[in-house]
Amino acid sequence: MxxxxxxxxxxxxxxxxxxxxxxxxxxxxxxxxxxxxxxxxxxxTPKVALDAVKNNNLEILEYARSEGSEQYREKIAAYYNSKGMDVSGKDIIVTTGGSEALLFALGTVADYGDEIIIPEPFYANYNGFATASGVKVVPVVSSIENNFALPPIEAFEKLISPKTRAILICNPGNPTGYLYSEEEIRKLADLVKKHNLFLLADEVYREFAYDDVEHYSIMREEGIEEHAIMIDSVSKRYSMCGARIGCLVSRNREVITTVLKFAQARLSSPTYAQIASEAALETPQxxxxxxxxxxxxxxxxxxxxxxxxxxxxxxxxxxxxxxxxxxxxxxxxxxxxxxxxxxxxxxxxxxxxxxxxxxxxxxxxxxxxxxxxxxxxxxxxxxxxxxxxxxxxxxxx
Missing domain, CATH: 3.90.1150.10 (Aspartate Aminotransferase, domain 1)
Incomplete structure (x- = not known):
């Protein structure tokens, strides 16, 4: 056999x-x-997104661009700018869900046998993505006793080795629902700068921040432009899990150039789903x-x-x-x-x-x-x- x-x-x-x-x-x-x-x-799901597909009169369902349509990426960038992030369309690669963005990110920042540090518990598929990429997950434990807050920076620093390439967080967190504060993000930013690592942030739940606390994105943090990679998706924000459209965002040009090569290898994300996702950006507050x-x-x-x-x-x-x-x-x-x-x-x-x-x-x-x-x-x-x-x-x- x-x-x-x-x-x-x-x-x-x-x-x-x-x-x-x-x-x-x-x-x-x-x-x-x-x-x-x-x-x-x-x-x-917002009606505007569903209607964009229902009322579309395409005669040929063509490939989309590997990085996503320019119009869609510019509109995503405008959305991010409204949230205080200085991002342009050229900083964005559209992906087939946030899952593909994570796979592309790991493929870009780490080689076989390299390590990424993740506060645990974490989204279960991070283990799968790491295994598929030949990357070792090094966990730093957070605790239910303090609502799964960010572990002490010293705990991260003890785990950094010559093979460490990145720290990955989910903010707000799946499965914990923890929302990292600006101070906690800043501590991580200082750490990745000190050790020349990437900071990956899965921010697909950005719109779900409660108790009058504002979500603070790593893309708002100055001085880590070369270190920061953000993962996003339409799945949760617009209740569009079946669309399978996400994106990877970074101001590091080498990162974007490398991710694009991964995107070209899989050709493109679904055209109709991008049409729906672009229309979803018109959803009112x-x-x-x-x-x-x-x-x-x-x-x-x-x-x-x-x-x-x-x-x-x-x-x-x-x-x-x-x-x-x-x-x-x-x-x-x-x-x-x-x-x-x-x-x-x-x-x-x-x-x-x-x-x-x-x-x-x-x-x-x-x-x-x-x-x-x-x-x-x-x-x-x-x-x-x-x-x-x-x-x-x-x-x-």
Missing amino acids: PVISDKGRQMPESPIRKLVPYAEEAKKNGRKVYHLNIGQPDIK SYFDEVSKEYVSRRNLLVSELEKIDGVRVAKPKGAFYCIAELPVKNTDDFARWLLESFEVNNETVMVAPAAGFYSTPGMGTNQVRIAYVLKKEDLITAVNILKEALKVYPDN
Whole structure:
């Protein structure tokens, strides 16, 4: 039998998607499943984006430019400038989702065997992207005790080696919902300048910043123009996960030139999706105000209800639409599977994402879950009640 590559064997399973077969089986057996496991917003996509595709009269669906259309990139740049970032269209490469932007970034800044430092827990696919790129993830642990704030800079500095090429953050964070402050970003900026590293920031949840706290982008920080690489996407901002359009932004010309070569190798991002994404930039601010208000309400409700359950500890998120909850169980992988296979309340159950998959340090997060509050409030109440009842009878407690 032909042999599968080591890289293929080492690719991690998604902690978000690996339980899908169990959920599908539960549904086949007639049970309703409340999905708290995946960041698929239930907010409607802006009509202006959908109409741009519906009303388009293209006669030939041609390739787009590898870097994205000039018109679209200029409009993205205008959006960034409205957020206080000095960015032009030439600083942007349009990608097939933020995922491709991350892959291109790792391919640009690191060679096989090089290292990137990431505060954990982190978006699970960072492990997959690193494995696919032959790059080693070096985790620096953040803690639920302080809401997953940025670890001390000294903790980062201890991990820097001759193979270190970059620090990667997600701001606001998936899976923690933590929003880095301007002071924390500035500390990271000073660190990458001191050690001549890249600072990669996944900022796809930028619009989801709560409690009157403003998101501070690395692209606003002066003096790190050659170090800063920002990852972005339309998926969450406009509830357009299926469009698969993102971008990579940097004022480092060598970075952009190199990323473009990766983009040329895959030809181009989808034309219709770029049309929809360009139109989405016309979405009025009122849309984001309403969405933010809704998510704050959901967050407050979810955290409040979770805190009522004995033995549960939850970090209060400042952004995005996730939180990490610590449960009184030994292994949330087993618990999540048990919920789908063996438990129900009124023929209903819940699906959560075990948090161990958001860590790269073995043994971390085994009693934690990530919960996405992307359901309407009455469904969140029902889902948390099911979780509460499940914890009362779970046999491994």
